[in-house]
Amino acid sequence: MIRRLGFSLLLSAAALAQAQTERAPVNPLIDYDAFAANVGVVRSLRESRRVSETEFRRMAREPGTVVLDARSERLFKLRHIAGAVNLSFPEFTQSTLARLIPSAQTRILIYCNNNFTGAPESLPTKAVSSALNVSTFVSLYAYGYRNVYELGPAIDVARSSLRFEGSEVR
Numbered sequence: 001m002i003r004r005l006g007f008s009l010l011l012s013a014a015a016l017a018q019a020q021t022e023r024a025p026v027n028p029l030i031d032y033d034a035f036a037a038n039v040g041v042v043r044s045l046r047e048s049r050r051v052s053e054t055e056f057r058r059m060a061r062e063p064g065t066v067v068l069d070a071r072s073e074r075l076f077k078l079r080h081i082a083g084a085v086n087l088s089f090p091e092f093t094q095s096t097l098a099r100l101i102p103s104a105q106t107r108i109l110i111y112c113n114n115n116f117t118g119a120p121e122s123l124p125t126k127a128v129s130s131a132l133n134v135s136t137f138v139s140l141y142a143y144g145y146r147n148v149y150e151l152g153p154a155i156d157v158a159r160s161s162l163r164f165e166g167s168e169v170r
Contacts, residue, residue, distance in 0.1 A: 035142075038138055042137060046137045046150065049137075049149045050152035051109075051149050051151065052153065053151065053161060056149070056162070057161060059107065059109055062107070065107045066101050066102075067081055067108075067109045067110075067111075068084065068086075068109065068136070069084040069110075070089040070110065070112070070132055070135075071086070071088065071089075071112065073086060075122055078122035078166050079119055079164050079165070079167075079168045081111060081164060087100055092139055092140075094143060097143055101145065104145050106145070108145055110136050110140075110148060110149070110150050110151070111133065111150070112126070112132035113125060113132065114128070114131040115133070115153070115155060116156070116157050117157070118156045118157045118158050119157045121168060122166065133150050
């Protein structure tokens with residue numbers, strides 16, 4: 001009896017899973033497999049493009065380089081690296097990126113909350129597996145930008161050699 005009940009439950013669960021799979025709505029504007037493939041391609045490139053604070057500062061001063069802050073406008077206004085431009089990650093589209101970044105060959109420097117400590121209001125730490133740098137790098141690559149570099153270390157804002165601007169900065 002128990003064996004028959006267990007078998008019935010197993011069949012019911014399998015049938016439910018199959019029905020949910022068959023009914024999953026198709027959306028041609030979302031492609032998880034392409035996203036996952038893009039993450040795989042970007043992984044080693046991203047690792048080779050993570051730079052020190054000194055290198056980031058040097059690169060930021062070079063003509064034609066864009067320092068992109070993909071955090072929310074609210075956090076950007078509180079504190080950001082001097083000279084950075086803001087385009088919140090949810091606002092990334094081909095046209096919004098093209099307005100800020102002159103060409104796909106433009107060198108782009110990125111950073112996120114998790115690059116800094118000591119400023120919890122303007123640079124709150126996100127879950128390590130959800131750090132914005134990763135999503136930003138992957139997304140920029142998906143949009144055709146191949147000259148992307150990322151600030152690598154976690155830096156105490158009080159000891160940083162980077163200059164910050166914003167209402168939180170004294």
